[in-house]
Amino acid sequence: MSECIIVFNDVSKSYPIYHHITGGIKNFLFHLPKALSSVKNSRFVALKDVSFKVNQGETLGIIGENGAGKSTMLGLIAGVLKPSKGEVIVKGRISPLLELGAGFHPELTGRENIMLNGVLLGLTRSDVLKKIDEIIDFSELDEFIDQPIRTYSSGMLARLGFSVASSLNPEILLIDEILAVGDKLFQKKSKEALLKLINGGVTTVFVSHDLESVKEICHRAIWLDHGKVRAEGEPGKVVEQYKIML
Ligand SMILES: Nc1ncnc2c1ncn2[C@@H]1O[C@H](COP(=O)(O)OP(=O)(O)OP(=O)(O)O)[C@@H](O)[C@H]1O
Numbered sequence: 001m002s003e004c005i006i007v008f009n010d011v012s013k014s015y016p017i018y019h020h021i022t023g024g025i026k027n028f029l030f031h032l033p034k035a036l037s038s039v040k041n042s043r044f045v046a047l048k049d050v051s052f053k054v055n056q057g058e059t060l061g062i063i064g065e066n067g068a069g070k071s072t073m074l075g076l077i078a079g080v081l082k083p084s085k086g087e088v089i090v091k092g093r094i095s096p097l098l099e100l101g102a103g104f105h106p107e108l109t110g111r112e113n114i115m116l117n118g119v120l121l122g123l124t125r126s127d128v129l130k131k132i133d134e135i136i137d138f139s140e141l142d143e144f145i146d147q148p149i150r151t152y153s154s155g156m157l158a159r160l161g162f163s164v165a166s167s168l169n170p171e172i173l174l175i176d177e178i179l180a181v182g183d184k185l186f187q188k189k190s191k192e193a194l195l196k197l198i199n200g201g202v203t204t205v206f207v208s209h210d211l212e213s214v215k216e217i218c219h220r221a222i223w224l225d226h227g228k229v230r231a232e233g234e235p236g237k238v239v240e241q242y243k244i245m246l
Pocket residue numbers: 015016044045046064065066067068069070071072073
């Protein structure tokens with residue numbers, strides 16, 4: 001039995017809801033204590049009592065509609081979000097969260113962002129310097145690598161993100177929809193690189209609306225529906241169940 005790398009035990013995550021002051025500001029001020037407590041206490045539950053495990057070397061696919069809670073789940077694994085309830089256990093070095101722009105600083109150049117992410121991943125500067133040419137080559141960003149990344153298109157950001165995360169030997173790879181943004185050629189190249197990483201044994205959580213890729217790449221899948229696990233199991237079966245509901 002291989003080791004569990006990611007464990008969610010009855011995890012819920014809620015966000016505060018921001019209200020419009022519907023009854024007018026005068027009314028709001030007149031009923032201030034009550035109004036304030038209602039603002040304070042209303043929360044939107046993005047994930048509700050979610051439990052699952054990911055074993056070492058496994059690739060778990062997460063599918064579901066917009067707003068189902070997929071990115072919230074990745075944020076919890078990455079540790080950028082804290083659960084409101086329950087327990088999240090993660091063992092291993094996590095790649096920068098592969099969501100467009102996450103983990104990147106807009107004013108820094110592509111090259112500087114590679115450095116930053118490498119150091120955040122726990123590598124030394126000289127480790128990153130050894131790999132930086134390989135990363136830049138893979139990204140095919142050429143001269144744009146020395147431009148601030150706020151000038152990048154979303155496809156260029158995806159290239160940089162994927163190149164960094166796949167080259168820095170993470171133990172856990174979190175991918176949020178990023179492969180879909182690059183052009184067809186880069187998508188093909190990233191998918192090949194991803195399969196190589198997966199075959200090399202990196203534990204991966206792959207969030208995507210591309211159901212065919214989920215079936216192709218993942219060992220297991222979870223369908224999230226309004227913050228709850230609606231189905232879990234063999235990717236082909238979970239995708240079929242999800243499709244019936246579309
Ligand atoms: N910081 C936040 N504050 C308030 N609500 C949030 C916040 N982040 C997410 N939400 C809400 O939580 C729900 C789940 O969002 P999440 O981003 O996890 O969905 P998703 O499944 O990744 O959707 P998509 O497919 O569109 O990327 C949504 O209703 C969203 O509005």
